[in-house]
Amino acid sequence: MNNEEKYQFDLNGYVHVKGVLDAQAVAKCLAAADRMEERVASTIDEEPHFVGHFGIRLHYDQQLGTCSYKIGHSGGLQYVVDDFLNADPVFDVFVNHAPTMAYVRELTMGPVRINSSELRYRHRGNFTATHMGGPIDARNEYRFVGARMLDADSRVTWRDFEMLNVRVLYALHDLPEENGPLCVVPGSHKANFPSPYDVDPRQEPGMVVLPMKAGDALFFTENLRHGGFPNVLEKVRKTVHLCFAPAWVASQSPAHWNGLVHVTDAAWSRYDEGQRALLPPPSSWREHGFNPEMSDSVLQTVQRLQQEVANLTEVNAQLNARLSLWKAMLGPLRPLIRRLTG
Numbered sequence: 001m002n003n004e005e006k007y008q009f010d011l012n013g014y015v016h017v018k019g020v021l022d023a024q025a026v027a028k029c030l031a032a033a034d035r036m037e038e039r040v041a042s043t044i045d046e047e048p049h050f051v052g053h054f055g056i057r058l059h060y061d062q063q064l065g066t067c068s069y070k071i072g073h074s075g076g077l078q079y080v081v082d083d084f085l086n087a088d089p090v091f092d093v094f095v096n097h098a099p100t101m102a103y104v105r106e107l108t109m110g111p112v113r114i115n116s117s118e119l120r121y122r123h124r125g126n127f128t129a130t131h132m133g134g135p136i137d138a139r140n141e142y143r144f145v146g147a148r149m150l151d152a153d154s155r156v157t158w159r160d161f162e163m164l165n166v167r168v169l170y171a172l173h174d175l176p177e178e179n180g181p182l183c184v185v186p187g188s189h190k191a192n193f194p195s196p197y198d199v200d201p202r203q204e205p206g207m208v209v210l211p212m213k214a215g216d217a218l219f220f221t222e223n224l225r226h227g228g229f230p231n232v233l234e235k236v237r238k239t240v241h242l243c244f245a246p247a248w249v250a251s252q253s254p255a256h257w258n259g260l261v262h263v264t265d266a267a268w269s270r271y272d273e274g275q276r277a278l279l280p281p282p283s284s285w286r287e288h289g290f291n292p293e294m295s296d297s298v299l300q301t302v303q304r305l306q307q308e309v310a311n312l313t314e315v316n317a318q319l320n321a322r323l324s325l326w327k328a329m330l331g332p333l334r335p336l337i338r339r340l341t342g
């Protein structure tokens with residue numbers, strides 16, 4: 001990072017780097033995202049599914065090794081494809097991408113890993129609710145060091161920054177303001193109070209929209225208050241979102257909250273040593289607590305038990321009503337019963 005970028009990052013909480021991905025890589029990734037789009041749209045509500053963090057319903061695509069979910073509270077729909085890196089060898093370019101890693105390594109220290117990878121499709125009318133900023137979960141905290149310190153290999157090194165979650169957003173096509181780019185409140189990564197404003201990005205004073213060109217990347221601290229500005233065009237907004245952090249910082253993705261990202265055998269076999277160093281080894285969805293074969297029957301069992309509890313609650317209420325009636329009827333006879341039974 002040059003001095004200007006460091007100054008901007010510290011001051012604003014983000015830096016906009018132009019042309020991080022070359023034109024060929026952008027074209028290939030956009031074509032791969034386009035290829036997946038119809039499949040994602042037509043299967044997102046299908047089985048198998050599981051319920052992730054925040055109660056989010058995720059569809060697991062066994063063939064692609066991805067988990068996808070919908071966010072639709074703002075009108076238009078947004079599809080988020082978690083662990084999309086597994087889906088197509090074209091996306092391998094994002095794993096240990098040298099220009100990206102140069103920034104990431106300046107911003108966070110230690111054995112860095114990818115702890116979230118998302119491909120997002122945002123349709124007309126959709127915005128991403130504003131989140132983060134102010135006092136926050138320590139793993140998202142922004143930290144400026146400006147000092148010599150020991151690195152992970154016990155070498156004395158100069159560090160300007162030493163934060164945990166660093167997010168990178170790549171534009172797969174040009175993103176003018178109308179297409180719903182990322183929007184941020186510059187400086188909010190240093191706020192001492194939680195934001196009192198609504199989650200609609202248009203309602204927050206100080207919100208700045210960040211239009212991008214295809215291949216640009218935004219590096220930002222997760223502590224920065226940010227969201228997705230409304231997409232008012234018919235054109236679906238397609239972007240890639242990665243999160244980097246030291247290896248011990250767990251994922252904040254709804255698919256594997258407080259866990260590790262999911263890597264398929266197929267993806268792992270494509271990666272070289274440098275790429276493998278950024279990811280956990282392959283896992284099966286059983287290790288993530290999800291058994292695709294079980295999901296339907298578990299859901300049915302839960303529904304059956306909920307119905308049984310509702311039925312028993314009803315029977316209990318009827319028995320209590322009858323008991324009260326008998327007590328009221330027998331009340332006046334109690335002295336006589338006591339005398340007869342001795």
Ligand SMILES: O=C(O)CCC(=O)C(=O)O
Nearest residue numbers: 128167181182227228241
């Ligand atoms: O671009 C968006 O719509 C929101 C992105 C976001 O929240 C993130 O990458 O952390």
